[in-house]
Amino acid sequence: MAPSDQPATPSRTRRRRDPDARKREVIEAAERVIAARGLEGMTHRAVAEEGGIPVASTTYHFATRDDLIQLAFERSVDDFAAYLDALDHEQPLTTLTDLVDQLTDAVVTACTTHRARSVLQYELFLAALRRPHLRPIANRDIALGRTRLEQMLPPNRAAAVSALMAGLILHGMVGTTPPDRDHVHAALADACHLGAASDASTGN
Amino acid sequence: MAPSDQPATPSRTRRRRDPDARKREVIEAAERVIAARGLEGMTHRAVAEEGGIPVASTTYHFATRDDLIQLAFERSVDDFAAYLDALDHEQPLTTLTDLVDQLTDAVVTACTTHRARSVLQYELFLAALRRPHLRPIANRDIALGRTRLEQMLPPNRAAAVSALMAGLILHGMVGTTPPDRDHVHAALADACHLGAASDASTGN
Amino acid sequence: MAPSDQPATPSRTRRRRDPDARKREVIEAAERVIAARGLEGMTHRAVAEEGGIPVASTTYHFATRDDLIQLAFERSVDDFAAYLDALDHEQPLTTLTDLVDQLTDAVVTACTTHRARSVLQYELFLAALRRPHLRPIANRDIALGRTRLEQMLPPNRAAAVSALMAGLILHGMVGTTPPDRDHVHAALADACHLGAASDASTGN
Amino acid sequence: MAPSDQPATPSRTRRRRDPDARKREVIEAAERVIAARGLEGMTHRAVAEEGGIPVASTTYHFATRDDLIQLAFERSVDDFAAYLDALDHEQPLTTLTDLVDQLTDAVVTACTTHRARSVLQYELFLAALRRPHLRPIANRDIALGRTRLEQMLPPNRAAAVSALMAGLILHGMVGTTPPDRDHVHAALADACHLGAASDASTGN
């Protein structure tokens, strides 16, 4: 972000100006590896290969493998937050109808275009079930979506819609075909109390 | 964990004669290990320890670790099917109101009493995302719940309610406290189209 | 050999009439496995698979794996003896010229048609270097060829020709192409003292 | 066999700093193990024991066991080349008579003093029959001896003498007693076309 990040000092001898840059590289590579091969596939060697980084760099900057895992998940939630922020700027929420349309799109793309991110999210949830120190991170991820919905929905309904989306995405990814847009739309319309008309449109 | 907690066995006579029983023992131990330590924690050694069984017995009856994983998941889905059958006998579905009550209970107990089984289910879903041969098994699991709901709901609504439950349970388990009964009930009532009154009851 | 080997008694219930038959099956399968995968590849499982035989049959009839190895090698030497006998009947040795022609053929086919048998022979030789109980068997194999040569050559020359053949076959099999007939012939002619004329024919 | 036979090392300071030296240590230990126990006996653990080295060191420096095998064989051929070079310096080839004397000595010592190296060579030949990537190495070994002979013999005769030596050594090692010097000498004299007189000297 800073304009002096990589100045014109081409002192080849120097390896790195920014000590945190290498750390970030490792974390990002770890994110990618978890998404691609799962938490169990996230070995130091796999991260090193993915990032084009020496193996020892993946252990030098982090006390243990668990530390790296935690930081990778934290960063993935940061990414999610940034994604939601961008969404709010590009498509600010106005009407309930728009909201449902947007959420429908979010569910479908979560299973297709953004599948890697969704997988990472579920990896986090599952990991959090067994590792207490990951639970705050997982809950922050959940809260992120929920809070955004609270812009237009009462808290409990926001929570319900958030859960519905989680379930729709999970079932959608497990299924052999991407989820059907109309079904998703109808379910979300219901959950958002968009009005009885929505139901008729899909014939249920 | 304790390999010697079955002292009443005729001991010493190590050899068993019932290979299917032994296979079942191994599979059940594997199920328990996956639920407790995750798929990555399901090593042959862990299964052997959990089942009080020699390590070689866990490899003798199954060609590969992946085979054992698959069979353990298949068996866990069978368990789920049996659970649903039992439920149908004990509490046959009659009215929509009863259904919603029952589902509410199912969600809450899935996060508490039956937490181990729920964890196993999500392990299966996540594993299926990366292992194609597990997807039919995961989809069968999803279909099981969905089909049962279709006794009382149109197909698309059944799918939506099924997804909602999956999301509620996941978020419920990740959260630090069990899910709130009333919120769950309200969300399910909405999704089942129980009537607008349900919403008023929770004050949203 | 005996005409009453498998009489007309089709008593299906009986598994085997001849208790030695199963043993022979195992030994023959072991021979084939050693030739194909080497001594280290000769596991009980490999033999069982090769012979279409239960694994336990490969251990039941032989005290140890080493026993089976020994019997397989013994049998392979028996095979070699039978092969030489047959050769003597079909192509009795008459003149030195004929002998050299025949030996040339033997060397070339040992690297091609009979390669499997040759490999087995070298497996035996190498194994005998480390396992004293196999040495008499290996030496019998060597003596077999030598003795036959002694029909037409003095003992020391017979030994030399036998060694030459062993070396030609070994180098021939290791090489990327089968050995050149003319070279082989020239070398054997020399070793058999066939006469200086043979040498001129190949330009040496 | 004795892992602690190098007490003079600075002990305790386990870490080495010279990776090439460590690699060489492993390869040399592997050579010794193959010569002593055969290729099938060359396990990582056996090499580690032989070299007084941690097991993981034997896998760290080589991608696979096959890699280590190949390097050990390559090194053994290098050793052979060095041996031939040394021989050429110490006893340059002059007359055919000297050559035959020297070769006779080579055959006899190959079965006695240098038996370990000879065994390694035959292990290589046999292994090369089944592992294509070892064939160039085995052929280089054969070419080494052949080329040296070509200093004094025409190519085809050199090849024949080389093969004869291979056979003599093999039969010599398999036999219960070292090969008889005179027989070996007579055979080599013949193969080198030393003159008819040689034959008379041994009474054949």
Added chain:
DNA sequence: AATGAATGAGCATTCATTCAT
């Protein structure tokens, strides 16, 4: 600060052999 080298611990799997039937 950064990294190649090194290693103890552990893993999935194979195998010779033994046992119960």
Added chain:
DNA sequence: TATGAATGAATGCTCATTCAT
């Protein structure tokens, strides 16, 4: 007798982590 079941003992290999530089 013959064989499926069972198992202790390896084996090749991977990995998180530590250390020397």
